[in-house]
Structure formats: structure tokens, C-alpha cells
Amino acid sequence: MGLKNLAEKVVEYNARLEDGKASKIKPGHVEKVLKKLRKKAAALESEIAVADTPDRKTRLEKKLNIAREHVERAEWLLNEIGGAGGA
């Protein structure tokens, strides 16, 4: 999955922000979400380590992939917000 759609979403968000139809995102907001996502990814890793069946392990690994994708996206967004001084 690329970050193209994510970048488009940020552009769309900025347009809404300029129109006064969205709340301003600060780095702290992204960091808060990122913290939750990292915690979830860590919890999935722990669950995988003790998974008792291959099916369950596979399923959890798929979940972990999505969780890692979210973490990557959040890190990118944090960089965008921090770098530009606001989204």
C-alpha cells in the first residue's frame, strides 16, 4: 500500500480546514493516536508469540500487517504535521 491516497486525504483535509470545516490537527493529536497504534501492534505481536494454532497465527499476522501499516501512516502524518507546522 502506498501513501498516495493518504497524501490526497491530507490535501482534502487542508481544504476543509481552510474553509473552517475541520479542527486543526497538532502533532500531539497524531502522537496520541500513534501511541495507541503502537500499543496495539505490540499486543498483536505478543498474541502471535503464544498463538496455539496455525490458523490463529496467520489471522493475527494479517492483523499485525494492517496495524503496522497504520503505524507507518501515522508516522508519515506526524512528519507532515511537524514539518509543515500544521497539516
Next chain:
Amino acid sequence: MTRYGLPVAIAALLATFWFSPDAQEIAAGVAIFLFGIRMLEDGFKLFGGGTMERVLESATGSTPRAIAFGIVSTSLLQSSSLVSVITISFLSAGLISLIGGVGVIFGANIGTTTGAWLVAGLGLKVNIAAYAMPMLALSILLVFQKSKPLRGVGFALGGLGFLFLGIHYMKEGFEAFKDQIDLTQFALSGLLGLVVYSLTGMVATVIMQSSHATMVLILTALAAGQISYENALALAIGANIGTTVTAIIGSLGANFQGRRLALAHLVFNVVTAAVALVFIAPLRDSVDWISAAVGIAEGDYAMKLAVFHTIFNVIGVVLMVPMLRRLIVFIEQRIVEPVPDVSRPRYLNEAVDAFPQTFETALRKEVQHLYENASELIMHGLNLHRQQVYTSDNLAETVRQSRRRLELDIDQDYERRVKTLYSAIVEFTTRAGDKRLPPDIAGRVYALRDVASDIVQVVKSVKHLRKNILRYTTRPQGAVTGLYDDLRTEIARIAVEIRKLGRAAPEDRSALWLDEERAQIEEAAQKATGRVDALIRSGDLSPAAATSFLNDSGYAYSAMRDLIAAARSYYIERDSALAEVERILTLDDEEIAEAVTQRNGAAAQTAKPTVTKPS
């Protein structure tokens, strides 16, 4: 008022005005004062922007804090009635506890005594109208501003101006009135005086719906020498009982908790009044002693009345706080929680309608109630038991074991337990448009209505599925049973994930977790289609059964997507900036499809494609 109440009241006022033109000034003073209170309330609602409501939510964690909140808020708003009504509303919405609410009411009774000090200490001693005029002139400039806080300040300033003006006219009216009639000739001494004047104070407060206005009337009449000090004390005690009527009226539209609070208010004020009446002589002595100690002149009866008003309310709180737990038990026994009727709304009532925060919270809880009803129906519709599903270590196996037909009239249960609640939710949310809710709250309210709609759609999808679930899963019939079991398993799995999300601590959970389930649904949908093709080719699935399954899987995957959409919307961050972050980070449909393709590609590289025959 009853049908005859209003004409009688108007006729009585007109007759009084005819008899005594000076009574007009007193009545106008009361009217202006009451108008001032209303304006002050409106101002705080605008100016506060929900601050009071937010503070109330966190201030009721302990009894001392709740009492302190009641004192401060009532002192600021100069209206114990408004504080009572807000508290009833918050209690009805489940935002605060009954014990916390009772604490606020206790505090409000002390806070309301600041009004007597304001009038006795300032209103009667200085030319208060001189302050009122510039306040009113300035307030009108602010009231016409676009900014809500400025308008709020304008209303509050204007309200205070009208309060002062009302006091001024009452004072002037009594001064002029005493030249015509000497009301002290009606003074009654002894027990009879106590009872008659207490009842008069109570009735006056019920009519004016404000103990504050009654107290001002008593103080101005007392200052003008139109009533005796003893009778003024009895009037003040009566006013304290009369003020509970506002809370009782406010609780009529509330749920059982709101009614409990109104009863607590009544018990507190009646007990306090009874104690004050019984110990009136020592109380009066202690007022004299305190007054002398703080330098209040012997003949300053207005200030002494303020001291008395404060003492007897403080004594009431001091007496009742140690008995608070017993009071709560007594109230809970008197007003019993009704046996929950799942088919009726639990949280949507008139009392929660008054404030944006309670409006949203009550709606949120009602949507949760709808989901509880719906999830049970969904599971039963799939021939599954919720508890078994929620506690299962191996969901697929639990589903395979669930073959016994659950007796269920899904249409009837849908009408009774889902549609009635949904209708109430829709009706309630349509009122949001009339309320000029802040945009962020209005947005969340409409989103909650959509959540309810999604939940209803899920139940409808399961209704469609039910017939073939019974046909193919109550006894093993080969491949088709396996296919239907997989659908049941996937729906159950989503219910489990939603439950996990709901049970997670709000500071830990994120609606983004549901993206994992979205990917799983799309992967399962793709695999099911491929599997059906393979089973038809191998002759393990008849074309008729395949057609039924393909139709039903449409309903099933639609139900899963609706469930996820509902949960995403319900559990999205309530802070609007955090919600924006989650909306940006969530994977869109294209990205979910891409994720599924990548998974399938990875799986194809590691394993040979196989067609698994269901057991």
C-alpha cells in the same frame, strides 16, 4: 397553571393595582427581577459554552466536591432552580451519580443564600438602580454582537442589571406602600405566625418559581418595616420548601433517577425547614450572636435575615451529609428502578433534552442499548448464543457445534426490540436541528443516528439470512453447511471484535483497529466466491444451493460491512482533531482491496491453491 389559574391571577393583580397603585411598583419589581434571572441564565448558557456542564461531570466525584460545585455554581448563576434542573438532566443522562447529584443540590441550597447577602448587603444600602442603568445600556451593545461569548456576557450583564432594577422597584414600592397600608397589622406571633407565614413563603415561591425572588421580596418588605422580623424568618423557611417545586416539575420529564433527585431535594428542604421551625428560638439567638460578632447592627433585620437564611441552610447540610447514604437508600426504596423494558428507550427523555452534552450522551447510550438488543437478535438469528460466542476460544468450532434451532420470531422481535428504539432515536435526533447545537456536537449526533441506521440494516440482513441458516445449519449437509457456517463465524467474529473495542479503555482503543476486520471481510468474501465456483465444478454444491448461498452471502457481507461502519462511527474519537487524524489514517476501500490482494499474493507464493471441503 390550570385553565382558571391564569385569568384568576390576572384579575387578582388588576384588582390589587386598582386598590393600590403602589402595589404595581412592587409587582413590576418582582417581574423585572424574574426577567433578570432568566436573562442571567441565558447569558451563562451562551457564555459558558457548556463549561458548567463539563465541570459538573467531573465535580461530582466526591460529596465535598459536589457540594462545593453546588455552592459556587448557584452563587454565580443566582438560581438554585437552574442548577437543580441541570443536575436532574445530567443524572437522567447517566453522566453523574445520584449521590453526586444530591451533593450538588445540598450545595445549591447554601449557594442560594448568597442572593440574600447581595440584596441585604448591597441592594438595600446603596442606590442600586444607579448601577443597573449603565449595566443595561452596556449589555444591549453586547447582546447584538455576533460572537457567542460576547452575547453571553451581554445577557449576563443585562440580567444582573434587571436584577438590580427589580430590587430597586420592590424597595421603592414598599417604601411608598407603607404610607398607605401598614402590613404589620397582619403580623402574627407565636406558632400560628410561624405556620401561616411559612405557608405564605412556600406559596409565593411556587407561584414565582424562584425562592430568590421571594427572599428579595421578604428582605425589601422587612427593610421597609412592612413585615415583622419573626414573620420574615418564617417566610424564608417557607420559601426554601417552595423552591423544591421547580425541581419536582423539572423531574416530571426525567427518568427514575431524575425523580429520585427531586425527592432528595424535597426531603432535604422539608427536614431543614422542620429543624428550623422547631429550633427557631435558639436559631434566632445564634443569629443575634453571630450578627453581633461580625458587626451587624442590632436593628439591621435584613442582614440578620441573610445570616439566618445562611445558618439554617448550612445546618441542613451539616445534618444531612452524615445521613447521605441512608437518604440515598430511602430514596431508592421509595422510587424503585423500573424493570428494564428492552423495547423502550432508556435514556431518551425530556430531561436530557435541555443541554447539548446530555443530549449527545443520552443518545450515545441509547444507540448502545439498540446495539445490545440488535446483537442478541443477530446472534439468535444466526442460531448462536451471544455468551458462547463472546467466551469462545475457537469461534469456528463453537459455530459448528451450534446446530440446535433457536425458537425465535425474528420479525416480531425486530419490531419490538429494534424498530421501536430506532424510531425513538430518529425522533430524538430530528430535534437536534431545532436546538442550534454546536457544530461538532450536531455532527456527532447525526453520526449516531447513522450508526443506529446501520445497526438496523444489519438486523434486516440477518432476517433475510435466517431462513437458509435454519435450512442448512441445523443439521450437517456437506459443503453448503460449511459455507453457511463460515458466514456465521465471520459475523460472530466481528461482533466479538466490536465487543473488545467497547470493553477496551477509551485511552487505549482506536476505531482504526476495525480496518483489520474490514480487510478480513473482503478477503473472506473473495475466498467464498472462489470456493463456491470450485465446489460447483467438483459437484459438491448444487446450483440451487449455490444460488441461495450467493444471495445470502450478499446479505451477510453487507451485514458485516454495516456492523463495522457502525462501530467505526460509534468509537471514533470524540475530540474533533483526533477524529480527523483517525479519518485520515483509516484505509479507504481501494487500500483495503490492495491489502487483500497483497495477502492473497503472499499466500499463493507460500502455499498451493486448494479447495477445502467443509466438514
